[in-house]
Amino acid sequence: MQSSPVHSFPAGGWSQLAALTAFLVSSFASAATDPHSNWSVYSGDATGSKFSALTQIDRNNVTQLKPAWVFRTDDMTTQPASTIQCNPIIVDGTAFVTTPGLKLVALDAATGAQRWVYDPWNGKGGRGVNRGVTYWTDGRIKRLFYVAGNFLQAIDASTGQLAPDFGRDGMIDLRDGLDRDVFFLSVTATTPGIIHKNLLILGSAVGEGPAPAAPGHIRAFDVRTGERKWIFHSIPQPGEFGYETWPAETWKTIGGVNCWGGMTLDAERGLVFAGTGSASYDHFGGNRLGANLFANCVLALRADTGERVWHYQVVHHDVWDYDIPCQPNLVTVMHDGRRIDAVAQATKMGHLFLLDRETGKPLFPVEERTVAPSDVPGEKLSPTQPFPTKPAPFAQQQFTANEVTDLNPAARAAVLKQLAGMRTGGTFTPPGTTPSVVLPQFNGGAEWGGAAFDPVSRTLYVNSSSEAEWISMVPAKPDANVTLQEMGRMIYGSVCSACHGAERAANPNAPSFTSLKSVRERLTPAQVMALLDTGRNQMPAFASFSAIEKRAVTAFLFDQGADERVPASELKASWAGGIPWVSTGHNEFRDPEGFPVNKRPWGTVTAINLDTGAFKWQVPLGTYPVLEKRGEPPTGTFNMGGCIVTAGGLVFTGAAMDERFRAIDQDTGKTLWEFQMDAGGYALPATYEVNGKQYVLIAAGGGGKPETKPGNAYYCFALP
Numbered sequence: 001m002q003s004s005p006v007h008s009f010p011a012g013g014w015s016q017l018a019a020l021t022a023f024l025v026s027s028f029a030s031a032a033t034d035p036h037s038n039w040s041v042y043s044g045d046a047t048g049s050k051f052s053a054l055t056q057i058d059r060n061n062v063t064q065l066k067p068a069w070v071f072r073t074d075d076m077t078t079q080p081a082s083t084i085q086c087n088p089i090i091v092d093g094t095a096f097v098t099t100p101g102l103k104l105v106a107l108d109a110a111t112g113a114q115r116w117v118y119d120p121w122n123g124k125g126g127r128g129v130n131r132g133v134t135y136w137t138d139g140r141i142k143r144l145f146y147v148a149g150n151f152l153q154a155i156d157a158s159t160g161q162l163a164p165d166f167g168r169d170g171m172i173d174l175r176d177g178l179d180r181d182v183f184f185l186s187v188t189a190t191t192p193g194i195i196h197k198n199l200l201i202l203g204s205a206v207g208e209g210p211a212p213a214a215p216g217h218i219r220a221f222d223v224r225t226g227e228r229k230w231i232f233h234s235i236p237q238p239g240e241f242g243y244e245t246w247p248a249e250t251w252k253t254i255g256g257v258n259c260w261g262g263m264t265l266d267a268e269r270g271l272v273f274a275g276t277g278s279a280s281y282d283h284f285g286g287n288r289l290g291a292n293l294f295a296n297c298v299l300a301l302r303a304d305t306g307e308r309v310w311h312y313q314v315v316h317h318d319v320w321d322y323d324i325p326c327q328p329n330l331v332t333v334m335h336d337g338r339r340i341d342a343v344a345q346a347t348k349m350g351h352l353f354l355l356d357r358e359t360g361k362p363l364f365p366v367e368e369r370t371v372a373p374s375d376v377p378g379e380k381l382s383p384t385q386p387f388p389t390k391p392a393p394f395a396q397q398q399f400t401a402n403e404v405t406d407l408n409p410a411a412r413a414a415v416l417k418q419l420a421g422m423r424t425g426g427t428f429t430p431p432g433t434t435p436s437v438v439l440p441q442f443n444g445g446a447e448w449g450g451a452a453f454d455p456v457s458r459t460l461y462v463n464s465s466s467e468a469e470w471i472s473m474v475p476a477k478p479d480a481n482v483t484l485q486e487m488g489r490m491i492y493g494s495v496c497s498a499c500h501g502a503e504r505a506a507n508p509n510a511p512s513f514t515s516l517k518s519v520r521e522r523l524t525p526a527q528v529m530a531l532l533d534t535g536r537n538q539m540p541a542f543a544s545f546s547a548i549e550k551r552a553v554t555a556f557l558f559d560q561g562a563d564e565r566v567p568a569s570e571l572k573a574s575w576a577g578g579i580p581w582v583s584t585g586h587n588e589f590r591d592p593e594g595f596p597v598n599k600r601p602w603g604t605v606t607a608i609n610l611d612t613g614a615f616k617w618q619v620p621l622g623t624y625p626v627l628e629k630r631g632e633p634p635t636g637t638f639n640m641g642g643c644i645v646t647a648g649g650l651v652f653t654g655a656a657m658d659e660r661f662r663a664i665d666q667d668t669g670k671t672l673w674e675f676q677m678d679a680g681g682y683a684l685p686a687t688y689e690v691n692g693k694q695y696v697l698i699a700a701g702g703g704g705k706p707e708t709k710p711g712n713a714y715y716c717f718a719l720p
């Protein structure tokens with residue numbers, strides 16, 4: 001174990017010193033490892049701080065950072081474009097990372113040399129999204145936990161082999177033990193769980209479309225045996241708190257309400273904190289009228305038992321897909337002259353809710369403001385939604401003619417023309433029968449990368465996107481005389497586009513976009529039909545689709561069926577699971593050159609003083625190279641991933657679509673150093689120390705929702 005570096009603190013900052021000391025003690029207790037040398041928990045520690053006390057790399061020398069090593073994976077794919085979103089964890093000189101194909105790899109953290117690799121597919125190939133792994137040890141046994149497909153895997157951290165005494169031969173099928181039959185549905189997890197004593201507490205990623213989806217109940221498993229120790233029904237069952245906020249019996253059929261963005265832990269209080277997503281279907285709630293607890297909630301649960309302590313709902317009856325996308329940050333602030341332990345929750349809407357950790361009550365006032373009603377038959381939205389009065393929104397929240405791009409006159413004129421006949425307004429403008437513009441879009445605002453917190457200055461750093469999209473609602477049952485291809489386009493937009501993206505065309509001036517239309521380069525129509533029956537990796541089986549609906553989706557993907565009319569007797573919309581109205585998908589809204597239709601910045605990093613709720617600074621994150629060459633200042637871009645903050649005075653982040661890794665001055669927001677990677681860093685970085693040397697490590701996996709080119713590298717940086 002390395003000796004701890006010496007820290008300098010501001011004059012008169014003894015309270016800040018005490019805060020940092022308490023923070024490190026808490027982190028040490030949670031991780032059971034040296035908090036200086038290691039990054040042994042997803043997001044750095046159990047509180048989700050993404051903070052490191054290391055100071056070797058600082059404002060004065062960060063310009064000297066160079067790649068210390070680069071590790072390249074062997075399973076990147078270009079069609080479809082793969083991604084790496086893993087936040088590496090580092091324990092006692094070993095870095096644990098995942099690949100585009102969800103292999104788990106152990107590396108020498110100082111050199112990048114491979115120590116072992118575990119392949120969950122046994123050489124048969126697979127893919128998916130993974131954001132990190134969970135480490136547990138009792139001092140003798142050392143285990144890693146992560147999910148591939150529907151299976152939770154327990155891996156011996158020393159050998160890379162399955163732990164045979166866990167579950168069934170080292171695995172648990174996550175479709176089991178949900179108190180409901182979901183065998184034909186998908187239950188996976190993209191974000192790692194969290195350890196409390198000998199429990200692995202785990203959320204899930206489940207379906208969001210109109211087709212049947214599994215419930216997102218939160219579970220705790222014994223780390224040694226895999227036995228389920230408790231379950232929290234995020235969709236309450238009869239007799240449980242919140243049951244009355246749903247129509248009777250819907251707990252048997254409604255899915256979603258899942259914690260997919262990760263959890264945090266207050267070990268001293270024995271509380272685990274989670275943010276939940278919307279109920280599925282996430283764009284129509286006529287079959288789930290009510291407030292829908294515990295959807296879109298910050299939850300505080302007893303970590304030993306799963307018992308609810310408090311909840312706070314940030315969206316009532318969600319139809320926007322405004323899931324809580326990330327871990328709640330556990331923070332300590334000065335409020336009304338006293339120190340308060342709190343929970344800070346960033347959201348897709350660009351809101352930051354600051355809640356008392358013991359009660360869930362907001363520290364700053366939250367107003368229930370009137371929002372627009374829906375015009376979709378059968379829908380009944382909440383008449384109000386919660387708006388924090390402090391801090392101010394960190395993402396754009398309104399789109400009208402006043403917010404239309406000013407990049408150039410031609411772009412502005414073209415977008416204004418497109419707006420004719422579209423509905424515009426504020427954040428909670430509902431999807432309806434008329435196309436409506438949504439800002440922020442369903443990808444945020446904040447996303448799964450969440451926020452970083454410096455416990456010394458009590459400053460929170462959050463990266464976010466501000467790009468508009470449009471959405472509309474149409475009857476699930478197509479009109480008579482619809483073609484097979486048109487029917488397939490409708491099903492794709494409603495069911496598939498949230499994961500695979502809307503139909504897009506390549507653009508020479510902006511990053512190129514791909515859609516599932518490239519599937520024809522890899523599979524035959526018969527193989528696609530088979531996949532709809534069986535599912536693969538994170539894609540569930542679509543058993544509810546009728547034969548002609550499967551044919552229709554396949555026809556759309558292969559540009560077939562434009563002249564084939566669907567018989568009226570086949571227009572049953574069985575794919576919609578009984579949902580009468582469905583969305584046309586999340587549709588990109590861009591100017592003629594492919595840039596966002598709203599005013600800049602399109603992506604930012606914001607520093608927020610949590611004591612006062614005031615912004616310290618907000619700066620654009622990222623740039624479009626083509627605009628950079630024209631002399632435009634940084635515009636910001638859509639970003640996916642997150643920030644970490646260090647005691648060296650730095651904020652490190654990849655995230656932006658220009659594929660650069662940056663070090664930002666945490667006091668001013670000025671970029672002090674950047675490195676051009678060969679693919680986007682859509683992941684959380686990590687920093688750690690080996691043999692007295694500090695390293696910074698990030699995945700450059702590209703691809704993903706930003707839909708830039710894929711990458712296969714982990715870049716590790718250090719001072720010469």
